[in-house]
Amino acid sequence: MGFAEDRGSYWRGRYKISTGKYGTVADANGNTIRFAKKRDAKQAADAEEAKVRAGEWRDPAAGRTTFGAYASGWYDAQDLAASTMQNYRRHLEEHLLPEFEDKALAEIQRTDVDAWERKEKALYAVSSVKTWRGTLHLLLEDAVEDGLISANPATKRRGRGKRAGRSRDRGPEKVVTDPLGILLVAERASLLSGRDDEFVAAVTKGYTGMRWGEVVGLEVEFARPKSVRIEWQLYEIDSGELVRCPPKEDSYRTVDAPPWLSRLWTGHIARTQPTPCPCHGRTYMFRGQGVSRTGETGAKVVDVARRAGVSTGTVSNVLNRPETVAEATRVRVRQAIADLGFTRGGGAVDQAAHWRRNGFATWLFTPAASGWYPKKAPQEARPVPVLAEPWPGVPARGRGAHARADTCWVPVAKGLTPHGLRHTHKTRMEGFRTPPKLMDERLGHIDGSVQARYTHITKEMRADLMAALTAEWEASLDARLAMCPTSPVAVLNALLHERARALR
Structure with a gap:
């Protein structure tokens, strides 16, 4: 039992904590409580010793x-x-x-x-x-x-302090798009970057639902003939380092791929011939870009080639060996050079090992989806300046780009983000009536319910989903063909020609 100890001008309560160890009754801040009466000190000491025996006692000094x-x-x-x-x-x-x-x-x-x-x-x-x-x-x-405090002051008490009705603080709903939107955004992103990588990556994200880090960290060996294996992701930390780590919540999985998507990957790998990156020593499917694409860098050789409707080799010949090029072609290329304000070296872009999240979203994906470069100090938001021919236009770059431009892009899906393509994929699967078990597998989610435990994925379920994704892809190509039968993006141009032949 506890006891009261006379301290001359006051009493204090003492209680046994363990063999040879005694405590003093104290307040929440660990300060000794001075009792005026012996009885009060004894009662407080008994109460503390009862807590010790019940395993509920905490050292007041710990707080x-x-x-x-x-x-x-x-x-x-x-x-x-x-x-x-x-x-x-x-x-x-x-x-x-x-x-x-x-x-x-x-x-x-x-x-x-x-x-x-x-x-x-x-x-x-x-x-x-x-x-x-x-x-x-x-x-x-x-x-x-850890016994430092008796209760958690950050615990939310249910129903306290809430207004009736729906919360006025809800964030905006995530923007999604349709298959044609995926195709158009991918094409524009490729036009902005001047290469095919962004087209293949955006289509991959829209039709697999992979996370951003999983796309950036996709190694060539995991892109298989009928599927893609998610084993790793590259996560960008504040220092700028890209850390190779397991996918979020250890969501290792195999994502089925339609045949057309597998062919897209195979063709991309054959064109780009990826090599091991210097940071991880791994061979990744997609590369980054070496400098920030602010939309104000100079025009590149690929921009001139797209504007003139020729190959980059022909542009190079016009610049270095003009006598080897037909007169009509030389005129067309020189006109494109004048339209774009091209200068040698003005649009040179070294390849980097990997994309950076902010650079990709700001200077490639957002302007592709909305038609506007976002506000980025010291520049205000502004429309992407575009030369109208060939359709859907070649982005004008460098000084005076807006003065040289014929037009600008209308929004495809304003507010769409790279992660919004993951939401888009889930939404499209819902429209196909895809079984929840298969949707969770593709997205790397876990459903711990009893119903999920008793549900299994069959070959027929997988085949139905692949058929639905293929039908949507072909429908998006048909819609794009109706707009214009060609594209300045080489990989899409080949797909459009192939689709046109199939329809004929």
Whole structure:
């Protein structure tokens, strides 16, 4: 039993924690409570000893550990994927430590957390603040488990403080597109980059639902005749390093591919002849670009070739050996050079080992989908300047591009992002009435329900999905043929000619 100890001017309560170890009744901050009466001290000591026997006792002094000190040790103890560790570090350094770093864990109250959340919501998206509060809750829950605090002040109490009806803070719905939209965005991205890689990559993403890191990290050996194997991804961390790591949540899987998509991969590999990258020593299907594509770099040889309707070799001959080229062709090429403002070396782009997420989305995918380059200091948002011929146009580059342009692109799917193609793939499968088990397999999701455990994927299910994807692909080619029978993008031009012959 506990006992009261006379300290001259007050009484304090003492209780047994373990053999030879005694504690003193203290408040939440670890300060000794001074009792005026012996009886009060004895009752408080008995209550604390009862908690010890029930396994509910926590050392009051432990709560004096500061949030910053505990967070540092907590983060170091985590052993998670590189992407998760990076996210936790951002949440802590940018949003949680500035508010709570010097506060003792026991001093953090629910009202403090709610006040912080209101302040963050005034500056950031509600969905982001919800994620940061989730990290705070996880950290403080571990502090409870470690016996440093008795309750988690970041726990959300259900139904408290909610407005009736739907939340006014919902984010915008994810933009998706249709098969023709996938094709047109892929074509425009390829026109902006000046090569076929972006066309093949965008179509791959739209028809497999692969994550961005999985597309960037797709190694040649995993692109198989009837499927693609997802074994790795390349995740870009804040330092700029691309980390080769397992797919998100260990979602290793084999994604079935229609025959036409497999042929697209085979042709791409044969054209590009990929070699091992210097950073990982692995041979990846897709390459990056060496410089930022801001839309203001000079015109390239491929732009001139597309404008004149000739090969890049013919353009090179006009520039270096004009006597070897027919007069009519020389005139056409020189006119294209004048239209585009081409200068030697002005549009040279070295190949990089890999795409960068921000560069790809900002300067290739977003302008392809919306027809506008996004706002990027010091430049405001602006339409992509385009020379109208050949259709759907050749992007004008360099100084005076807007003055030389004939037109600009209309939006295909304004607001569409690379990840939106993953949503698009799921939406299209829903339209085919694809079994949920097969959809989860393709996307790398896990359904832990009993129904999912008792459902299995059959060959017929796979065949039906491949047939539906093929029908949509062919329909998109037919629709593109109706717009124009040719394309400045070589790989798409070949596909259009092949489709035209099949229809005839």
